[in-house]
Amino acid sequence: MSDDNSLQTGMVTCTAPVNIAVIKYWGKRNEDLILPINSSLSVTLHQDQLKTTTTVAISRSFEEDRLWLNGNEEDISHPRLQSCLREIRRLARKRRNNVNPDFDAAALSHKVHICSINNFPTAAGLASSAAGYACLVYTLARVFGVEGELSAIARQGSGSACRSMYGGFVQWVLGEQDNGKDSLAQQVVPESHWPELRVLVLVVSADRKPIGSTSGMQTSVKTSLLLKHRAQTIVPKRMTEMIEAVHQKDFSHFAELTMKDSNQFHATCLDTYPPIFYLNSVSQQIVNVVHRYNSHYGETRAGYTFDAGPNAVIFMLEQHVPEFVQVVQHVFPSENNGGKFIKGLPVDDTFLSEELKQDIGLNPMPNRISYIISTKAGPGPCVVEDPSQHLLDFDGMPKKAC
Amino acid sequence: MSDDNSLQTGMVTCTAPVNIAVIKYWGKRNEDLILPINSSLSVTLHQDQLKTTTTVAISRSFEEDRLWLNGNEEDISHPRLQSCLREIRRLARKRRNNVNPDFDAAALSHKVHICSINNFPTAAGLASSAAGYACLVYTLARVFGVEGELSAIARQGSGSACRSMYGGFVQWVLGEQDNGKDSLAQQVVPESHWPELRVLVLVVSADRKPIGSTSGMQTSVKTSLLLKHRAQTIVPKRMTEMIEAVHQKDFSHFAELTMKDSNQFHATCLDTYPPIFYLNSVSQQIVNVVHRYNSHYGETRAGYTFDAGPNAVIFMLEQHVPEFVQVVQHVFPSENNGGKFIKGLPVDDTFLSEELKQDIGLNPMPNRISYIISTKAGPGPCVVEDPSQHLLDFDGMPKKAC
Missing domain, CATH: 3.30.230.10 (Ribosomal Protein S5; domain 2)
Structure with missing residues (x-):
């Protein structure tokens, strides 16, 4: 040099x-x-x-x-x-x-x-x-x-x-x-290995800044009896199952484990003292939408996961993305404000059946999802x-x- | 006859x-x-x-x-x-x-x-x-x-x-x-045994009917790994501690165990698949209010518990009720609509200090608590x-x- x-x-x-x-x-x-x-x-x-x-x-x-x-x-x-x-x-x-x-x-x-x-x-x-x-x-x-x-x-x-x-x-x-x-x-x-897998990030408008993960997990380790059990007993088995589901490209198993693990993580946050809430009412509604969507088809077509905040990350196979995006827009209508509601990988337009709308059947929450980022593994x-x-x-x- | x-x-x-x-x-x-x-x-x-x-x-x-x-x-x-x-x-x-x-x-x-x-x-x-x-x-x-x-x-x-x-x-x-x-x-x-103990039921306006407890607990027993651990390992010790706290009239221990157990119950609901949400955004805010109130005084003066719905039940000692009720009315202002906001045992009027208001410091949620029932053990x-x-x-x- x-x-x-x-x-x-x-x-x-x-x-x-x-x-x-x-x-x-x-x-x-x-x-x-x-x-x-x-x-x-x-x-x-x-x-x-x-x-x-x-x-x-x-x-x-x-x-x-x-x-x-x-x-x-x-x-x-x-x-x-x-x-x-x-x-x-x-x-x-x-x-x-x-x-x-x-x-x-x-x-x-x-x-x-x-x-x-x-x-x-x-x-x-x-x-x-x-x-x-x-x-x-x-x-x-x-x-x-x-x-x-x-x-x-x-x-x-x-x-x-x-x-x-x-x-x-x-x-x-x-x-x-x-x-x-x-x-x-x-x-x-x-x-x-799994090119069909798609990821949608649902960016939720937060009303307050959540507790940071560093201090949150410190409090959880100190106070949550359920977290200890999760870490020692539940996660080791779940890791083996998840690796197997990924190797097999078994979407429904992958998505179910993903949802269960996200829920359990948030459960340990609630078991923390004082409790930590990362899921707000919009997050809860997204959870309900995904379960009703899956229930409509009698199979697990979408899986959610939430980190230390209200945003949802949804996994799906490529062929189901257009319809699911319509479902999200149906429950969370957006006024857009000039910006694009869907960013990232393009999503085709599609038709939403009345039967599916009825099975979802939740009250619309306008403008509570700011936008969706459409992406995949990279x-x-x-x-x-x-x-x-x-x-x-x-x-x-x-x-x-x- | x-x-x-x-x-x-x-x-x-x-x-x-x-x-x-x-x-x-x-x-x-x-x-x-x-x-x-x-x-x-x-x-x-x-x-x-x-x-x-x-x-x-x-x-x-x-x-x-x-x-x-x-x-x-x-x-x-x-x-x-x-x-x-x-x-x-x-x-x-x-x-x-x-x-x-x-x-x-x-x-x-x-x-x-x-x-x-x-x-x-x-x-x-x-x-x-x-x-x-x-x-x-x-x-x-x-x-x-x-x-x-x-x-x-x-x-x-x-x-x-x-x-x-x-x-x-x-x-x-x-x-x-x-x-x-x-x-x-x-x-x-x-x-x-404990005549000073008071109970406030905060009746929350619910936006949807929650899942019934009978079917909710069936799903939890079937699917929540955390519930199993709670029932077998955590509750037996907690029962002994709670009975001791009641015998001793140890309010802060009683209230802390009460809050922790309520949170853990709702944690197991969230660990249920599909997850069950009984706490809505108002319930979450009540939880925050109680912790900030306690934190302001550096001691546990109030404890919450929530059943299979969004309503809160708050335990306190008699002397702290008037101030806490003011705190609740500060965060959840009510237009009253002709009805009494506080039903049941009378609650004295009192002064809310600016310091306490600042330490609570949450955005008001008007009309989200319908009324308070003031009562005691009976x-x-x-x-x-x-x-x-x-x-x-x-x-x-x-x-x-x-």
Whole structure:
């Protein structure tokens, strides 16, 4: 790395996906290392609809580590950010000593500039920290020439970030070791395994900001007797069943396990003291819509899951998406306000039968769903090769557009 | 019993109370005998505010058993009604043979007329079946000259009815026998033990009729893995703790256990498949109000519990009632519509400090609480001695006023 083009060779841009758990992670056994009390399993969502893009630059001319998120400079001293930076630099040092003695030793002491943006509004209430930390760790690793297992580092940024390090269907294995070295994400199958699976994110207008997941799960671990039982006894069996359902592409089993696990997670939130409510009246209505829709057909055609907020994520097979979207629009009519109600993968128009409308039979709740993001399973983090896509300018400062 | 005044001697009127469980009953191990999967504990509410009144008449001139509820004749063939009638007649026969050979044997073959009314609107969503079956069994027993343990018969009408057979604090012991003979209600302490305890029923305007408890608990027993754990492992310890808290009049422990058990019951409803939601957005807000109120004072001054519907029952000590009622009216302002917002025991007016208002700090939800019933613990079923209070006329038909 020469002095005059240090920034050019020391700048990398990557993207990373959001993931949605179908077997939920809720509760840590170790707060510092972010070790969970149970294994979890997620679907990585496609980056065409939801992704984080991060540019990392290193330069001897930088005076300090700096961070910009969605256009605003943020405090980089956050312990979890520092954990990720420290771990990547440690691996780089180790790698230089063992594998790659040509790597510019000086780079290890250079400061970094990090710039990160999401292609979806934070207001959508989609957990962006998983994509954010996955992208940060993946990009840092590229800049510092680190390869191999990175999910344990992403995990130390945000637990569920480890699952965003892979595409398709991903499990985060609980692990047994106290140092967390075996608490890792593993791909179960790639996204190509189940191309018919579709994902609809129903973005619900929230009336209040819910309790954050970090403090929420701390209180749950301390106070919920049901959470303990869930983690120790129920989830291990459910993980095996879920992996089997994914391997078999058994949609109804997959969707039922997904719904049951979401409900059980929210049950443990309610068993927390004081109780935590993430599901509002719109979420409850979405649950009712899905069960009535399935009941109309006598088979499980749709499955919901809810994270630490009111938004629903619905799984379906491709052929049922148009009708289900009509059902959602029937129960949650939208005035649109100029924006598109359905974003992402196109959804065909279709006919809604009177019989189905009658079987759904719920009172309409106008404008309570802001919009739907139509997407599917997708790949893990990627390097962006086109240098024009860097979020940082040649001097290591955010480009105007960010 | 002579022919010409058979109705006079064969008519009895009694009243029975509503009870509210603080350790919840949810799930049967035997549907026919109504045997629960766990013990439960309740507070019997005072009949000055909430009661059922029932008149039973027997006469050789009646051609069939008949039943009037709140002014409408109902089908008496319901299996649970029949269970209660059959069991009382069986005990009467046994008693005649063993104890009371003077009892008019003919009365055993006479038909009954039953008339029952509640002094609270069914629309209030208060479980009336417990008071109703307790009153029926208690009154039938008087008419047929049956004495002794009656809670096992009331239990066969409606599980929680067995707890309305006693005043004060009552436990329903799970029992071990398959025939249910040891699944009985027992008074823990009478209402006089804790005279300072007050009860506020917050009647919430419901937007939809919730799932009935009978079918709800069947689905929960079949599908909720958390309910099983709760019944087997958590409730036995909680019963011991609750009985101790009641004996000690330890309000904060009593209220905390009450809230935790209510939350856990609703958690198992959410863990049911399909999930059952009894708490609506108003219920959730009441939960938040109580926790913020307690948090403002740094001690547990109020405790909530919710049954299979959105209404809240709040426990407090007498001295805190006026302020808490102001807090409720602050968050749930009512236009009143001519009716009184606070019914029952009078509540003094008081001042609400700005500090408390700020600490509560929730958005007002106007007209979402219809009214408050202010009451306390009270006695078990009573005989009404005044014959003018009979609900049936001399000819065994409902009086016009009913």
